[in-house]
Amino acid sequence: xxxxxxxxxxxxxxxxxxxxxxxxxxxxxxxxxxxxxxxxxxxxxxxxxxxxxxxxxxxxxxxxxxxxxxxxxxxxxxxxxxxxxxxxxxxxxxxxxxxxxxxxxxxxxxxxxxxxxxxxxxxxxxxxxxxxxxxxxxxxxxxxxxxxxxxxxxxxxxx
Amino acid sequence: xxxxxxxxxxxxxxxxxxxxxxxxxxxxxxxxxxxxxxxxxxxxxxxxxxxxxxxxxxxxxxxxxxxxxxxxxxxxxxxxxxxxxxxxxxxxxxxxxxxxxxxxxxxxxxxxxxxxxxxxxxxxxxxxxxxxxxxxxxxxxxxxxxxxxxxxxxxxxxxxxxxxxxxxxxxxxxxxxxxxxxxxxxxxxxxxxxxxxxxxxxxxxxxxxxxxxxxxxxxxxxxxxxxxxxxxxxxxxxxxxxxxxxxxxxxxxxxxxxxxxxxxxxxxxxxxxxxxxxxxxxxxxxxxxxxxxxxxxxxxxxxxxxxxxxxxxxxxxxxxxxxxxxxxxxxxxxxxxxxxxxxxxxxxxxxxxxxxxxxxxxxxxxxxxxxxxxxxxxxxxxxxxxx
Numbered sequence: 001x002x003x004x005x006x007x008x009x010x011x012x013x014x015x016x017x018x019x020x021x022x023x024x025x026x027x028x029x030x031x032x033x034x035x036x037x038x039x040x041x042x043x044x045x046x047x048x049x050x051x052x053x054x055x056x057x058x059x060x061x062x063x064x065x066x067x068x069x070x071x072x073x074x075x076x077x078x079x080x081x082x083x084x085x086x087x088x089x090x091x092x093x094x095x096x097x098x099x100x101x102x103x104x105x106x107x108x109x110x111x112x113x114x115x116x117x118x119x120x121x122x123x124x125x126x127x128x129x130x131x132x133x134x135x136x137x138x139x140x141x142x143x144x145x146x147x148x149x150x151x152x153x154x155x156x157x158x159x
Numbered sequence: 160x161x162x163x164x165x166x167x168x169x170x171x172x173x174x175x176x177x178x179x180x181x182x183x184x185x186x187x188x189x190x191x192x193x194x195x196x197x198x199x200x201x202x203x204x205x206x207x208x209x210x211x212x213x214x215x216x217x218x219x220x221x222x223x224x225x226x227x228x229x230x231x232x233x234x235x236x237x238x239x240x241x242x243x244x245x246x247x248x249x250x251x252x253x254x255x256x257x258x259x260x261x262x263x264x265x266x267x268x269x270x271x272x273x274x275x276x277x278x279x280x281x282x283x284x285x286x287x288x289x290x291x292x293x294x295x296x297x298x299x300x301x302x303x304x305x306x307x308x309x310x311x312x313x314x315x316x317x318x319x320x321x322x323x324x325x326x327x328x329x330x331x332x333x334x335x336x337x338x339x340x341x342x343x344x345x346x347x348x349x350x351x352x353x354x355x356x357x358x359x360x361x362x363x364x365x366x367x368x369x370x371x372x373x374x375x376x377x378x379x380x381x382x383x384x385x386x387x388x389x390x391x392x393x394x395x396x397x398x399x400x401x402x403x404x405x406x407x408x409x410x411x412x413x414x415x416x417x418x419x420x421x422x423x424x425x426x427x428x429x430x431x432x433x434x435x436x437x438x439x440x441x442x443x444x445x446x447x448x449x450x451x452x453x454x455x456x457x458x459x460x461x462x463x464x465x466x467x468x469x470x471x472x473x474x475x476x477x478x479x480x481x482x483x484x485x486x487x488x489x490x491x492x493x494x495x496x497x498x499x500x501x502x503x504x505x506x507x508x509x510x511x512x513x514x515x516x517x518x519x520x521x522x523x524x525x526x527x528x529x530x531x532x533x534x535x536x537x538x539x540x541x542x543x544x545x546x
Binding site: 023154158159 | 174180189191198282283451458
């Protein structure tokens with residue numbers, strides 16, 4: 001099962017028959033395992049990794065550090081899941097260190113992102129402070145490099 | 160003027176692989192399964208360590224035997240992985256790849272006319288290296304039905320009073336053969352009885368699959384004192400171009416090998432040695448990741464070959480499969496040339512690795528999966544058209 005997850009993480013579109021050959025399994029068994037993982041919620045979905053440099057869009061991404069006051073019952077969970085529900089929020093993580101929540105926000109443009117921080121995020125009672133960092137350039141995302149390294153030339157045949 | 164070449168050099172035949180390489184080179188868009196090196200670049204942390212060393216200005220000669228720190232790393236690595244203890248001060252020599260270490264050992268050991276036994280099919284350099292060291296090369300054939308493992312009885316039949324050295328390479332290039340400890344015991348007993356020195360090239364040992372444990376013949380009773388354990392970083396760590404290998408052997412033999420090494424090579428390049436330290440001390444995880452990838456590709460290529468009617472055992476080590484192609488009615492060379500010309504897929508004829516390779520071809524799965532997949536589709540078409 002772990003091997004199947006590894007392969008899906010590398011390339012979720014890999015034909016299941018190829019996966020079966022790689023793992024020395026039957027195609028039906030690979031399909032059944034994946035279906036099981038989807039049913040059990042281990043696999044939540046499949047997404048494309050987009051190279052923003054090549055896609056003309058005004059969309060902006062920001063990483064926001066959020067310092068919060070935890071609640072007596074439940075710590076950060078209730079407020080964190082409240083924040084996570086905003087559609088601008090693409091990722092939301094409780095982290096150790098100088099702040100508590102790290103959120104990834106995607107908005108249609110700069111104004112949209114600013115409005116989210118000023119009007120939605122900062123106005124939540126438990127939120128003490130925020131620091132917003134806008135993404136300028138991506139070098140690597142989900143294990144994929146945005147600028148491909150050229151493949152070095154190999155000999156055609158070697159001993 | 161015509162320059163006269165020394166007889167023993169002139170008489171070495173051209174390598175079968177080189178011949179084939181020249182044909183492939185004239186063609187474009189060939190998918191090559193003929194490459195005997197990892198398709199991965201050296202793991203970044205190793206490259207980065209080498210860059211750091213260069214920035215620090217580490218660009219000089221090293222001790223003839225190799226950097227003391229590298230020899231300590233080798234000693235610990237060999238102990239951890241092979242349960243063999245060698246003294247880093249006098250029992251380890253860092254060479255320019257295992258190839259140089261083989262040459263050093265043979266030149267240090269052989270008097271003209273001494274016989275060296277080796278198993279075929281095997282790596283292309285063994286017989287020429289023996290001849291260049293003025294030895295006599297004696298091949299012991301291995302069989303497809305044994306998975307190309309070496310049988311003690313076949314070895315025994317080849318031993319003569321002139322036999323001095325036995326060369327071994329398990330897992331084997333080109334067959335992927337491995338050895339069971341029980342057979343090692345018998346072979347070790349033969350070596351002791353006939354007083355043979357063993358050169359064991361274990362360059363593919365990390366690439367042992369299905370969680371299998373690699374056993375070195377040097378761990379067998381009475382063997383360490385008569386064995387030159389040869390290993391290097393090229394295959395496991397994807398470091399072919401750095402040219403770092405090493406030999407571990409009794410001090411007197413290392414001293415003799417060092418004499419040749421110091422006058423002919425002086426030392427292995429320091430950049431490679433610095434990179435090797437990082438690899439041996441912190442590279443285990445990178446090796447595990449690559450091994451996992453090779454194992455998946457091995458499963459893929461083995462199944463694909465069997466499905467198209469080319470009988471192919473699943474190798475337990477190395478990154479080669481050695482399918483049998485006799486069902487096509489072609490010889491190894493015909494098969495390889497026609498597959499190349501008709502489908503633009505390069506594999507190496509088994510005969511490039513010795514007579515026992517007839518009826519087989521070597522396919523390397525140190526090639527990206529999409530390339531392997533395409534190569535298998537084309538090879539399947541080729542086989543179907545032959546029927």
